[in-house]
Amino acid sequence: MxxxxxxxxxxxxxxxxxxxxxxxxxxxxxxxxxxxxxxxxxxxxxxxxxxxxxxxxxxxxxxxxxxxxxxxxxxxxxxxxxxxxxxxxxxxxxxxxxxxxxxxxxxxxxxxxxxxxxxxxxxxxxxxxxxxxxxxxxxxxxxxxxxxxxxxxxxxxxxxxxxxxxxxxxxxxxxxxxxxxxxxxxxxxxxxxxxxxxxxxxxxxxxxxxGKDELLAGAGTLVRARDQHALRLTLDRAALPATAGTDGGFVVRAEPGEVGQAAADAGLVLTELRPAGTGGLEQLFLTLTAGASTKEAVR
Missing domain, CATH: 3.40.50.300 (P-loop containing nucleotide triphosphate hydrolases)
Known part of the structure; x- marks a missing residue:
């Protein structure tokens, strides 16, 4: 061990x-x-x-x-x-x-x-x-x-x-x-x-x-809004952990219903709300480490 x-x-x-x-x-x-x-x-x-x-x-x-x-x-x-x-x-x-x-x-x-x-x-x-x-x-x-x-x-x-x-x-x-x-x-x-x-x-x-299967199954929810800045603030206020997605929007470690409810309570118009999908380990890796390599390169 x-x-x-x-x-x-x-x-x-x-x-x-x-x-x-x-x-x-x-x-x-x-x-x-x-x-x-x-x-x-x-x-x-x-x-x-x-x-x-x-x-x-x-x-x-x-x-x-x-x-x-x-x-x-x-x-x-x-x-x-x-x-x-x-x-x-x-x-x-x-x-x-x-x-x-x-x-x-x-x-x-x-x-x-x-x-x-x-x-x-x-x-x-x-x-x-x-x-x-x-x-x-x-x-x-x-x-x-x-x-x-x-x-x-x-x-x-x-x-x-x-x-x-x-x-x-x-x-x-x-x-x-x-x-x-x-x-x-x-x-x-x-x-x-x-x-x-x-x-x-x-x-x-x-x-x-x-566990690999557990992490890959919990890839989260992909969400986009007309006002991405307001969406970021809303997710932060709702204590919903989110990272910038590799193709725009945010990937949130929560169920779609919970994310949608937070957006509705804030009066936000969403343009996309769906499970992040099963892109495998590559998608999970890019989501979890988004921006990390850039930060390290310039530190």
Whole structure:
């Protein structure tokens, strides 16, 4: 299990992550989503003991990462596929890691085979690997110690469609055997296909979390009015949480009847009022994080 408890990270006056709390249960894949600069990688680095938090904490299997006696046997981590020694071969990279973790050397060949790196690739120096091959090697490293938990940041970068499909099956099988997976990816359709739960972060804070089916079913209500400014004020006064929709209007986290009643009480003329629809994870993501990437880019 992964438990993240009120994690906050500040760099001087800039708050990169603020009060982030969530749990990843055994037997599940949790999709960790957000626009660039939202705080995903910083949060994952704090979980893995690579970045000290300003406040709050995180545990894996009940202990902070740095207190695990042999972390690679408990948690497999892939945060940056390029952070590998370019002068070593793929086999040498895994062999050195196996010695460090006390893993039987027979696991090296097994994990290379599992991730689809054949003998020729294993003998090649990592500096000559494509990004997709580095991702596969990084995943082999993460799996080498037979951990119970995987934390993966953009593991499908550089993989072709067949490789992405293969990774989806591997992660699903890992979770179905009782493992815990925290997966960050910009490939929303792949996350939607494999994840059980979702944590969505925007501007350094969690904007939504819960079961995938629950979140996708509760996409909210799309509403437009002749006077959009007056509609915004009306929704705020009625305490109806709303975000600007990706195609105009507002998406409100409430039932259409409740939104329509608030508008009627305010004497507003609505031009559209309907369920936001079932646009899947992409629509949910864009609705929840509307404007977040722009704010981060100019901060």
């Amino acid at each position: 992964i438990e993240v408890d009120h994690l906050t990270k500040r760099y001087g006056p800039h708050t990169a992550v603020e009060d982030v709390t969530f749990r990843c249960e055994p037997g599940t894949v949790t999709g960790f989503l957000g626009p660039n600069g939202a705080g995903k990688s910083t949060t994952m680095r704090m979980i893995c003991g690579m970045t000290p938090p300003s406040s709050g904490g995180a545990t894996v299997a009940g202990r902070p990462y740095r207190e695990l006696p042999n972390p690679g046997r408990e948690i497999g981590v892939l945060l940056d596929a390029s952070a590998q020694h370019a002068g070593r071969t793929g086999r040498e990279t895994l062999t050195l890691a196996a010695r460090t973790m006390g893993v039987d050397r027979g696991q090296v060949a097994a994990k290379l085979d599992l991730v689809g790196l054949n003998e020729t690739a294993a003998r090649r120096r990592v500096g000559a690997y494509s990004l997709g091959m580095r991702q596969r090697l990084g995943l082999a490293l993460a799996l080498l110690g037979d951990p119970r938990v995987l934390i993966l940041d953009e593991p499908a970068n550089g993989l072709d469609p067949e490789g992405i499909f293969w990774m989806r099956g591997l992660l699903r099988d890992f979770a179905d055997r009782g493992g815990t997976v925290l997966l960050s990816s910009h490939l929303l359709r792949e996350v939607e296909a494999v994840a059980d739960r979702l944590v969505v972060i925007g501007g350094g804070t969690v904007v939504a979390q819960g």
